[in-house]
Amino acid sequence: MTTILGIDTATSHVSIAIAVDGVILGESSLPADRRHAEVLAPALQLLFAEAGLRPKNLDAIGVGIGPGLFTGLRVGVTTAMTMAHALGVPVVPVSTLDILAEPHARDGRVLASVLDARRKEVFCSTYRTGVLENGEPRIERLTDDEVGTAQGFLERLLETRERVLVVGGGAYVYAEIFAGYDAIEVAGPEYAVPSGGVLVLRASRDLQNGLGQLADSVRPRYLRKSDAEMNWNKGSK
Amino acid sequence: MTTILGIETSCDETAAAVVVDGLDIRSNVISTQVELHARFGGVVPEVASRAHLESINAVITRALDEAGASLGDLDAVAACHGPGLAGALLVGVSAGKALALVLDVPYVGVHHLEAHLHAAWLEDPSVEMPMAVLLVSGGHTMIVSMEGTGRYRILGQTVDDAAGEAYDKVARALGLGYPGGPVIDRIAKDGDPNSVVFPRPMLNEGLDFSFSGLKTAVMLEIRRNPDRPAQDIAASFQEAVVETLVYKLEKAADQIGARTLVLGGGVAANSRLRARVAEVAEKSGRRALLPRHDLCTDNGAMIAAAAHFRLLSDGPTPLDDGAMPGLVLPTIG
Numbered sequence: 001m002t003t004i005l006g007i008d009t010a011t012s013h014v015s016i017a018i019a020v021d022g023v024i025l026g027e028s029s030l031p032a033d034r035r036h037a038e039v040l041a042p043a044l045q046l047l048f049a050e051a052g053l054r055p056k057n058l059d060a061i062g063v064g065i066g067p068g069l070f071t072g073l074r075v076g077v078t079t080a081m082t083m084a085h086a087l088g089v090p091v092v093p094v095s096t097l098d099i100l101a102e103p104h105a106r107d108g109r110v111l112a113s114v115l116d117a118r119r120k121e122v123f124c125s126t127y128r129t130g131v132l133e134n135g136e137p138r139i140e141r142l143t144d145d146e147v148g149t150a151q152g153f154l155e156r157l158l159e160t161r162e163r164v165l166v167v168g169g170g171a172y173v174y175a176e177i178f179a180g181y182d183a184i185e186v187a188g189p190e191y192a193v194p195s196g197g198v199l200v201l202r203a204s205r206d207l208q209n210g211l212g213q214l215a216d217s218v219r220p221r222y223l224r225k226s227d228a229e230m231n232w233n234k235g236s237k
Numbered sequence: 238m239t240t241i242l243g244i245e246t247s248c249d250e251t252a253a254a255v256v257v258d259g260l261d262i263r264s265n266v267i268s269t270q271v272e273l274h275a276r277f278g279g280v281v282p283e284v285a286s287r288a289h290l291e292s293i294n295a296v297i298t299r300a301l302d303e304a305g306a307s308l309g310d311l312d313a314v315a316a317c318h319g320p321g322l323a324g325a326l327l328v329g330v331s332a333g334k335a336l337a338l339v340l341d342v343p344y345v346g347v348h349h350l351e352a353h354l355h356a357a358w359l360e361d362p363s364v365e366m367p368m369a370v371l372l373v374s375g376g377h378t379m380i381v382s383m384e385g386t387g388r389y390r391i392l393g394q395t396v397d398d399a400a401g402e403a404y405d406k407v408a409r410a411l412g413l414g415y416p417g418g419p420v421i422d423r424i425a426k427d428g429d430p431n432s433v434v435f436p437r438p439m440l441n442e443g444l445d446f447s448f449s450g451l452k453t454a455v456m457l458e459i460r461r462n463p464d465r466p467a468q469d470i471a472a473s474f475q476e477a478v479v480e481t482l483v484y485k486l487e488k489a490a491d492q493i494g495a496r497t498l499v500l501g502g503g504v505a506a507n508s509r510l511r512a513r514v515a516e517v518a519e520k521s522g523r524r525a526l527l528p529r530h531d532l533c534t535d536n537g538a539m540i541a542a543a544a545h546f547r548l549l550s551d552g553p554t555p556l557d558d559g560a561m562p563g564l565v566l567p568t569i570g
């Protein structure tokens with residue numbers, strides 16, 4: 001029996017779930033704004049209680065490693081790393097953009113996963129989707145996780161001349177940028193927040209495929225340097 | 238016997254310690270980020286937060302190893318929850334709560350300044366109350382009357398810069414790099430403390446401090462007399478800071494009838510300040526309690542020690558408490 005906890009705090013929500021052998025026993029997604037640390041620990045406590053499990057039952061912890069807003073992101077990653085370290089179990093890192101993309105694996109169009117990165121920029125990645133001959137969903141990454149302007153990302157999507165489904169909270173923050181193109185559809189708001197259930201099932205699969213890591217080797221995917229480093233680099237040029 | 242793990246990540250030290258019964262330090266591990274921030278000339282919050290995340294678990298493991306303890310020995314896990322840098326605090330708070338969840342033991346959120354006050358006690362638990370405590374670092378400058386655990390009165394504090402901040406700015410102006418405290422302390426030994434008489438701001442105005450005027454006076458002097466040796470400027474600046482701090486600490490002790498003068502915070506490692514506090518204490522028949530270096534700077538032992546007493550008085554901290562960057566010291570009267 002394999003019991004896995006999933007935690008994602010890379011967006012304005014705290015999303016968590018527990019699955020045993022690929023079956024979700026409980027999940028929740030709570031608005032956190034900037035209060036991820038306040039929301040996460042009690043939510044975990046409740047989740048364990050409702051699932052009738054204890055942390056020591058865990059075999060692995062899946063965690064959304066971003067990209068996302070740094071302070072919230074670190075709450076989930078630190079929690080996952082510390083719990084896993086104490087329990088001696090692996091961490092399975094998952095891109096938060098992948099968590100947003102997963103539910104649309106069968107869509108068939110190009111998928112664009114987008115999160116707000118503030119300063120008129122987005123974190124984004126793209127995927128090819130569809131159904132394999134054996135009936136399984138097909139989702140393949142076309143690009144790595146990146147940060148850039150929403151406008152620039154849109155232009156690259158248009159250049160592909162493919163039909164595109166845009167998912168994730170960034171699609172709403174920059175709704176006017178993505179609106180008005182025949183080839184581009186923005187998925188419903190129910191897909192704007194990363195789902196703990198999606199994360200934990202993905203982490204279960206990744207664990208089976210040997211993608212678990214030592215707890216201490218996991219790092220958030222920041223994609224951006226701190227302001228001070230950016231300014232310092234500018235100044236030293 | 239209560240064994241507590243204390244975690245401290247409020248600024249630029251990632252620290253963890255194991256303390257038994259609030260007094261017996263079994264380990265005190267401090268991983269400093271000073272070199273990471275040196276090129277920026279000050280602590281960069283985002284750089285600090287990232288570094289805390291990368292070393293927190295290794296530091297906790299080392300604290301347990303050095304204490305000869307295992308996770309199962311812990312009766313509670315404590316973390317500093319403010320004041321401090323929000324992103325930095327959140328790493329320690331998240332790690333502390335995660336451990337408490339896994340081990341099913343109480344979590345205790347600890348006030349950073351209360352922890353500094355407890356460091357003196359760690360040095361000598363038999364010390365007589367009230368104590369006049371001077372807390373000086375890059376982030377705080379204050380005099381506190383400590384009358385027992387949880388019983389504090391703030392007698393005075395800086396109205397602008399912290400003393401440690403003034404050290405950093407003066408060091409930068411002299412081209413001495415970062416952090417300023419140790420390097421100014423070192424070169425001041427070869428300088429003449431009377432070569433420039435810098436102002437002693439607010440010396441006769443109660444127990445509050447102000448260092449921004451002094452800092453400006455030093456900058457002006459550097460510009461006006463560029464040939465004056467840095468050693469002399471450093472010594473004269475340090476003399477002005479130390480004289481002000483010690484004068485007010487003694488006045489505070491008089492006011493509350495304290496028999497003990499105590500130093501805490503990173504600037505408490507300053508050799509001139511320690512020597513002067515020892516001198517004035519001896520002259521007035523008082524005792525000087527000068528905690529060793531690793532209990533003055535930010536550390537996990539002081540967090541675990543303060544947590545021990547908070548747990549006894551208030552019980553565990555609810556898990557829906559987060560980090561509080563602007564937390565103020567709970568005081569009486």
Ligand SMILES: [Zn+2]
Nearest residue numbers: 353374502535
């Ligand atoms: Zn401090």
